[in-house]
Amino acid sequence: MARTYKVAVVVGSLRKESINRKAALALAGMAPDTLDLEIVEIGDLPLYDEDAEAAGPPQAWERFRREIAAADAVLFVTPEYNRSIPGALKNAVDVASRPYGSGAWSGKPAAVMSISAGAMGGFGANHQLRQALVFLDMPVLQQPEAYVGGGFTLFDEQGEIAAEGTRAFFQTFIDAFANWIERTAAPESGG
Protein backbone atom coordinates (compact mmCIF):
# COMPACT_ATOMS: atom_id res chain seq x y z
CA MET A 1 0.00 0.00 0.00
CA ALA A 2 1.32 3.44 -0.92
CA ARG A 3 2.29 5.63 1.97
CA THR A 4 0.11 8.64 2.78
CA TYR A 5 1.93 11.78 3.87
CA LYS A 6 0.44 14.15 6.41
CA VAL A 7 0.88 17.73 5.21
CA ALA A 8 0.39 20.60 7.67
CA VAL A 9 -0.98 23.61 5.82
CA VAL A 10 -0.06 26.98 7.33
CA VAL A 11 -2.05 29.96 6.04
CA GLY A 12 -0.45 33.38 6.48
CA SER A 13 -3.68 35.39 6.68
CA LEU A 14 -6.01 35.28 9.69
CA ARG A 15 -9.02 36.67 7.85
CA LYS A 16 -11.97 34.27 7.78
CA GLU A 17 -12.71 34.84 4.11
CA SER A 18 -9.02 34.90 3.25
CA ILE A 19 -8.19 34.14 -0.37
CA ASN A 20 -5.12 32.34 0.90
CA ARG A 21 -7.26 30.00 2.98
CA LYS A 22 -9.51 29.34 -0.02
CA ALA A 23 -6.47 28.61 -2.14
CA ALA A 24 -5.14 26.26 0.53
CA LEU A 25 -8.46 24.39 0.57
CA ALA A 26 -8.49 24.24 -3.22
CA LEU A 27 -5.00 22.72 -3.19
CA ALA A 28 -6.11 20.24 -0.53
CA GLY A 29 -9.01 19.20 -2.77
CA MET A 30 -6.77 18.69 -5.82
CA ALA A 31 -3.95 16.85 -4.07
CA PRO A 32 -3.15 13.28 -5.06
CA ASP A 33 -4.26 10.49 -2.72
CA THR A 34 -0.76 10.16 -1.34
CA LEU A 35 -1.19 13.50 0.51
CA ASP A 36 -3.45 14.29 3.42
CA LEU A 37 -3.53 18.09 3.79
CA GLU A 38 -4.88 19.76 6.91
CA ILE A 39 -4.83 23.42 7.92
CA VAL A 40 -2.98 24.07 11.19
CA GLU A 41 -4.18 27.30 12.82
CA ILE A 42 -1.80 30.10 13.82
CA GLY A 43 -4.17 32.91 14.85
CA ASP A 44 -4.20 32.04 18.55
CA LEU A 45 -0.42 31.86 19.00
CA PRO A 46 0.91 34.43 21.50
CA LEU A 47 3.91 36.41 20.24
CA TYR A 48 7.12 34.48 20.79
CA ASP A 49 8.83 35.50 24.01
CA GLU A 50 11.67 33.57 25.63
CA ASP A 51 10.45 34.58 29.09
CA ALA A 52 7.10 32.89 28.42
CA GLU A 53 8.98 29.79 27.28
CA ALA A 54 10.92 29.70 30.53
CA ALA A 55 7.78 30.23 32.61
CA GLY A 56 6.07 27.26 30.90
CA PRO A 57 5.00 27.69 27.28
CA PRO A 58 1.44 28.81 26.44
CA GLN A 59 -0.90 25.94 25.49
CA ALA A 60 -1.39 27.31 21.99
CA TRP A 61 2.36 27.06 21.36
CA GLU A 62 2.39 23.46 22.55
CA ARG A 63 -0.64 22.60 20.41
CA PHE A 64 0.96 24.14 17.33
CA ARG A 65 4.33 22.47 17.93
CA ARG A 66 2.60 19.11 18.33
CA GLU A 67 0.68 19.52 15.10
CA ILE A 68 3.77 20.51 13.12
CA ALA A 69 5.82 17.72 14.68
CA ALA A 70 3.14 15.19 13.67
CA ALA A 71 3.26 16.25 10.00
CA ASP A 72 5.52 14.75 7.33
CA ALA A 73 5.63 17.96 5.30
CA VAL A 74 4.46 21.59 5.38
CA LEU A 75 2.66 23.73 2.80
CA PHE A 76 2.74 27.50 3.33
CA VAL A 77 0.13 29.66 1.59
CA THR A 78 0.62 33.31 2.36
CA PRO A 79 -0.25 36.88 1.48
CA GLU A 80 2.37 39.62 1.49
CA TYR A 81 2.28 42.50 3.98
CA ASN A 82 4.45 45.52 3.22
CA ARG A 83 6.47 43.61 0.61
CA SER A 84 7.42 41.07 3.24
CA ILE A 85 6.30 38.13 5.37
CA PRO A 86 3.16 38.66 7.49
CA GLY A 87 4.04 39.03 11.17
CA ALA A 88 1.53 36.35 12.17
CA LEU A 89 3.15 33.81 9.86
CA LYS A 90 6.69 34.62 10.98
CA ASN A 91 5.56 34.36 14.58
CA ALA A 92 4.25 30.84 13.87
CA VAL A 93 7.58 29.94 12.27
CA ASP A 94 9.41 31.29 15.33
CA VAL A 95 7.15 29.53 17.83
CA ALA A 96 7.62 26.05 16.33
CA SER A 97 11.36 26.63 15.85
CA ARG A 98 11.82 26.62 19.64
CA PRO A 99 12.81 25.55 22.20
CA TYR A 100 16.35 25.73 20.87
CA GLY A 101 17.54 22.36 19.64
CA SER A 102 14.12 20.73 19.44
CA GLY A 103 12.29 22.69 16.78
CA ALA A 104 9.37 20.99 15.07
CA TRP A 105 10.11 22.12 11.48
CA SER A 106 13.51 20.54 11.05
CA GLY A 107 13.96 18.42 7.94
CA LYS A 108 10.34 18.46 6.77
CA PRO A 109 9.78 19.03 3.03
CA ALA A 110 8.01 22.32 2.36
CA ALA A 111 6.40 24.30 -0.42
CA VAL A 112 5.46 27.98 -0.56
CA MET A 113 2.64 29.63 -2.47
CA SER A 114 2.27 33.39 -2.13
CA ILE A 115 -0.81 35.28 -3.26
CA SER A 116 -1.30 39.00 -3.67
CA ALA A 117 -3.98 41.31 -4.97
CA GLY A 118 -1.53 43.01 -7.33
CA ALA A 119 0.60 41.65 -10.12
CA MET A 120 3.73 40.72 -8.18
CA GLY A 121 2.26 37.67 -6.49
CA GLY A 122 3.87 38.12 -3.11
CA PHE A 123 7.47 37.53 -4.20
CA GLY A 124 8.79 39.49 -1.20
CA ALA A 125 6.87 37.41 1.35
CA ASN A 126 7.66 34.17 -0.45
CA HIS A 127 11.41 34.69 -0.37
CA GLN A 128 11.58 36.09 3.16
CA LEU A 129 9.91 32.87 4.27
CA ARG A 130 12.31 30.80 2.17
CA GLN A 131 15.21 32.54 3.93
CA ALA A 132 14.01 31.20 7.29
CA LEU A 133 13.37 27.73 5.85
CA VAL A 134 17.05 27.50 4.92
CA PHE A 135 18.00 27.90 8.55
CA LEU A 136 15.29 25.43 9.60
CA ASP A 137 16.77 22.84 7.22
CA MET A 138 13.51 22.25 5.38
CA PRO A 139 14.00 21.09 1.80
CA VAL A 140 11.77 23.47 -0.17
CA LEU A 141 10.15 22.72 -3.52
CA GLN A 142 11.99 24.98 -5.95
CA GLN A 143 9.91 24.58 -9.14
CA PRO A 144 7.33 25.54 -10.00
CA GLU A 145 7.65 28.78 -8.04
CA ALA A 146 4.18 29.97 -7.03
CA TYR A 147 3.67 33.75 -7.09
CA VAL A 148 -0.06 34.15 -7.62
CA GLY A 149 -1.20 37.67 -8.56
CA GLY A 150 -4.70 39.05 -9.02
CA GLY A 151 -5.91 37.42 -5.82
CA PHE A 152 -9.33 39.04 -5.75
CA THR A 153 -10.32 37.47 -9.07
CA LEU A 154 -8.88 34.05 -8.28
CA PHE A 155 -12.23 32.55 -7.30
CA ASP A 156 -15.63 32.89 -8.97
CA GLU A 157 -18.92 33.40 -7.16
CA GLN A 158 -19.28 29.67 -6.61
CA GLY A 159 -15.93 29.63 -4.83
CA GLU A 160 -14.27 27.74 -7.68
CA ILE A 161 -10.97 28.72 -9.27
CA ALA A 162 -12.09 31.12 -11.99
CA ALA A 163 -9.49 30.56 -14.70
CA GLU A 164 -8.67 27.20 -16.26
CA GLY A 165 -4.99 28.18 -16.50
CA THR A 166 -4.90 28.85 -12.76
CA ARG A 167 -6.52 25.53 -12.00
CA ALA A 168 -3.97 23.74 -14.15
CA PHE A 169 -1.14 25.57 -12.41
CA PHE A 170 -2.47 24.67 -8.97
CA GLN A 171 -2.63 21.02 -10.08
CA THR A 172 0.93 21.10 -11.40
CA PHE A 173 2.11 22.73 -8.18
CA ILE A 174 0.50 20.25 -5.79
CA ASP A 175 1.54 17.27 -7.92
CA ALA A 176 5.12 18.52 -7.95
CA PHE A 177 4.97 18.93 -4.17
CA ALA A 178 3.66 15.35 -3.78
CA ASN A 179 6.58 14.12 -5.84
CA TRP A 180 9.02 16.27 -3.85
CA ILE A 181 7.69 14.89 -0.57
CA GLU A 182 8.15 11.31 -1.77
CA ARG A 183 11.77 12.10 -2.61
CA THR A 184 12.69 14.06 0.51
CA ALA A 185 10.46 13.11 3.46
CA ALA A 186 11.89 11.26 6.41
CA PRO A 187 11.29 7.49 6.32
CA GLU A 188 8.07 6.36 7.97
CA SER A 189 8.53 5.67 11.63
CA GLY A 190 7.82 2.04 12.49
CA GLY A 191 4.32 1.21 13.75
Place this chain on the structure above:
Amino acid sequence: MARTYKVAVVVGSLRKESINRKAALALAGMAPDTLDLEIVEIGDLPLYDEDAEAAGPPQAWERFRREIAAADAVLFVTPEYNRSIPGALKNAVDVASRPYGSGAWSGKPAAVMSISAGAMGGFGANHQLRQALVFLDMPVLQQPEAYVGGGFTLFDEQGEIAAEGTRAFFQTFIDAFANWIERTAAPESGG
Protein backbone atom coordinates in the same frame (compact mmCIF):
# COMPACT_ATOMS: atom_id res chain seq x y z
CA MET B 1 16.18 77.08 20.07
CA ALA B 2 17.18 73.85 18.33
CA ARG B 3 14.36 71.50 17.55
CA THR B 4 14.07 68.28 19.55
CA TYR B 5 12.98 65.20 17.62
CA LYS B 6 10.84 62.51 19.20
CA VAL B 7 12.25 59.10 18.31
CA ALA B 8 10.10 56.01 18.86
CA VAL B 9 12.33 53.07 19.72
CA VAL B 10 10.97 49.65 18.72
CA VAL B 11 12.73 46.65 20.26
CA GLY B 12 12.33 43.34 18.43
CA SER B 13 12.72 41.09 21.48
CA LEU B 14 10.05 40.75 24.17
CA ARG B 15 12.36 39.31 26.80
CA LYS B 16 12.65 41.48 29.93
CA GLU B 17 16.42 41.14 30.13
CA SER B 18 16.78 41.46 26.38
CA ILE B 19 20.19 42.59 25.17
CA ASN B 20 18.40 44.51 22.45
CA ARG B 21 16.45 46.48 25.03
CA LYS B 22 19.65 47.23 26.93
CA ALA B 23 21.31 48.36 23.71
CA ALA B 24 18.31 50.58 22.94
CA LEU B 25 18.56 52.17 26.38
CA ALA B 26 22.32 52.64 25.95
CA LEU B 27 21.71 54.42 22.63
CA ALA B 28 19.04 56.58 24.27
CA GLY B 29 21.55 57.59 26.94
CA MET B 30 24.22 58.51 24.40
CA ALA B 31 21.99 60.39 21.99
CA PRO B 32 22.61 64.11 21.40
CA ASP B 33 20.22 66.58 23.02
CA THR B 34 18.36 67.04 19.75
CA LEU B 35 16.85 63.57 20.13
CA ASP B 36 14.33 62.34 22.67
CA LEU B 37 14.25 58.54 22.48
CA GLU B 38 11.49 56.50 24.06
CA ILE B 39 10.75 52.78 23.81
CA VAL B 40 7.32 52.00 22.34
CA GLU B 41 6.10 48.57 23.46
CA ILE B 42 5.01 45.87 20.99
CA GLY B 43 4.51 42.82 23.23
CA ASP B 44 0.79 43.37 23.79
CA LEU B 45 -0.17 43.80 20.13
CA PRO B 46 -2.61 41.11 18.93
CA LEU B 47 -1.62 39.50 15.63
CA TYR B 48 -2.74 41.61 12.69
CA ASP B 49 -6.07 40.43 11.31
CA GLU B 50 -8.17 42.42 8.88
CA ASP B 51 -11.37 41.04 10.43
CA ALA B 52 -10.40 42.52 13.81
CA GLU B 53 -9.74 45.84 12.07
CA ALA B 54 -13.24 45.78 10.58
CA ALA B 55 -14.82 44.84 13.91
CA GLY B 56 -13.12 47.80 15.61
CA PRO B 57 -9.37 47.62 16.18
CA PRO B 58 -7.99 46.32 19.50
CA GLN B 59 -6.97 49.07 21.94
CA ALA B 60 -3.33 47.99 21.86
CA TRP B 61 -3.23 48.55 18.09
CA GLU B 62 -4.67 52.04 18.52
CA ARG B 63 -2.23 52.86 21.33
CA PHE B 64 0.72 51.70 19.23
CA ARG B 65 -0.43 53.55 16.10
CA ARG B 66 -0.86 56.74 18.14
CA GLU B 67 2.63 56.46 19.61
CA ILE B 68 4.24 55.88 16.21
CA ALA B 69 2.21 58.68 14.63
CA ALA B 70 3.40 61.07 17.35
CA ALA B 71 7.07 60.34 16.68
CA ASP B 72 9.31 62.21 14.25
CA ALA B 73 11.53 59.20 13.61
CA VAL B 74 11.89 55.51 14.47
CA LEU B 75 14.84 53.47 15.73
CA PHE B 76 14.59 49.69 15.41
CA VAL B 77 16.82 47.50 17.57
CA THR B 78 16.25 43.84 16.88
CA PRO B 79 17.52 40.31 17.32
CA GLU B 80 17.35 37.78 14.50
CA TYR B 81 15.13 34.71 14.65
CA ASN B 82 15.81 31.92 12.17
CA ARG B 83 17.99 34.20 9.99
CA SER B 84 15.07 36.56 9.61
CA ILE B 85 12.90 39.22 11.23
CA PRO B 86 11.25 38.27 14.57
CA GLY B 87 7.52 37.67 14.11
CA ALA B 88 6.66 40.05 16.95
CA LEU B 89 8.54 42.90 15.29
CA LYS B 90 7.04 42.26 11.85
CA ASN B 91 3.61 42.12 13.46
CA ALA B 92 4.20 45.58 14.95
CA VAL B 93 5.28 46.87 11.53
CA ASP B 94 2.12 45.40 9.99
CA VAL B 95 -0.19 46.77 12.70
CA ALA B 96 0.96 50.39 12.34
CA SER B 97 0.99 50.14 8.54
CA ARG B 98 -2.81 49.84 8.56
CA PRO B 99 -5.56 50.78 7.99
CA TYR B 100 -4.69 50.97 4.32
CA GLY B 101 -3.92 54.51 3.27
CA SER B 102 -3.37 55.90 6.76
CA GLY B 103 -0.36 54.03 8.07
CA ALA B 104 1.61 55.65 10.89
CA TRP B 105 5.13 54.89 9.59
CA SER B 106 4.99 56.74 6.32
CA GLY B 107 7.86 59.15 5.66
CA LYS B 108 9.49 58.95 9.09
CA PRO B 109 13.30 58.66 9.12
CA ALA B 110 14.45 55.31 10.50
CA ALA B 111 17.57 53.45 11.57
CA VAL B 112 18.11 49.74 12.17
CA MET B 113 20.50 48.05 14.58
CA SER B 114 20.48 44.26 14.66
CA ILE B 115 22.16 42.27 17.40
CA SER B 116 22.90 38.56 17.53
CA ALA B 117 24.71 36.15 19.81
CA GLY B 118 26.83 34.86 16.94
CA ALA B 119 29.22 36.59 14.59
CA MET B 120 26.81 37.59 11.83
CA GLY B 121 25.11 40.39 13.75
CA GLY B 122 21.59 39.77 12.55
CA PHE B 123 22.15 40.72 8.92
CA GLY B 124 19.16 38.62 7.83
CA ALA B 125 16.74 40.33 10.21
CA ASN B 126 18.17 43.76 9.48
CA HIS B 127 17.62 43.50 5.75
CA GLN B 128 14.22 41.83 5.91
CA LEU B 129 13.10 44.80 7.96
CA ARG B 130 14.70 47.24 5.50
CA GLN B 131 12.71 45.57 2.72
CA ALA B 132 9.45 46.51 4.44
CA LEU B 133 10.70 50.04 5.19
CA VAL B 134 11.11 50.62 1.45
CA PHE B 135 7.42 50.00 0.93
CA LEU B 136 6.55 52.16 3.95
CA ASP B 137 8.50 55.04 2.40
CA MET B 138 10.72 55.51 5.45
CA PRO B 139 14.11 57.02 4.63
CA VAL B 140 16.54 54.65 6.37
CA LEU B 141 20.01 55.57 7.63
CA GLN B 142 22.32 53.67 5.30
CA GLN B 143 25.72 54.20 6.98
CA PRO B 144 26.99 53.12 9.34
CA GLU B 145 25.27 49.75 9.01
CA ALA B 146 24.81 48.23 12.44
CA TYR B 147 25.22 44.45 12.63
CA VAL B 148 26.27 43.81 16.20
CA GLY B 149 27.61 40.30 16.91
CA GLY B 150 28.63 38.71 20.19
CA GLY B 151 25.51 39.97 21.94
CA PHE B 152 26.02 38.10 25.18
CA THR B 153 29.31 39.86 25.87
CA LEU B 154 28.08 43.30 24.84
CA PHE B 155 27.47 44.47 28.42
CA ASP B 156 29.58 44.02 31.51
CA GLU B 157 28.31 43.10 34.97
CA GLN B 158 27.53 46.74 35.73
CA GLY B 159 25.31 46.87 32.65
CA GLU B 160 27.76 49.12 30.80
CA ILE B 161 28.96 48.51 27.25
CA ALA B 162 31.98 46.30 27.79
CA ALA B 163 34.28 47.27 24.94
CA GLU B 164 35.45 50.80 24.21
CA GLY B 165 35.25 50.14 20.47
CA THR B 166 31.61 49.15 20.78
CA ARG B 167 30.81 52.26 22.78
CA ALA B 168 32.48 54.41 20.14
CA PHE B 169 30.51 52.66 17.40
CA PHE B 170 27.22 53.17 19.25
CA GLN B 171 28.06 56.86 19.57
CA THR B 172 28.90 57.18 15.87
CA PHE B 173 25.68 55.37 14.96
CA ILE B 174 23.35 57.49 17.08
CA ASP B 175 25.10 60.71 16.03
CA ALA B 176 24.73 59.75 12.38
CA PHE B 177 21.05 59.02 12.98
CA ALA B 178 20.56 62.43 14.62
CA ASN B 179 22.13 64.04 11.58
CA TRP B 180 20.00 61.93 9.23
CA ILE B 181 16.83 62.91 11.09
CA GLU B 182 17.69 66.61 10.79
CA ARG B 183 18.09 66.18 7.05
CA THR B 184 15.03 64.02 6.35
CA ALA B 185 12.35 64.54 9.01
CA ALA B 186 9.10 66.24 8.13
CA PRO B 187 8.98 69.96 9.03
CA GLU B 188 7.72 70.69 12.52
CA SER B 189 3.97 71.09 12.61
CA GLY B 190 2.92 74.54 13.80
CA GLY B 191 2.04 74.92 17.49
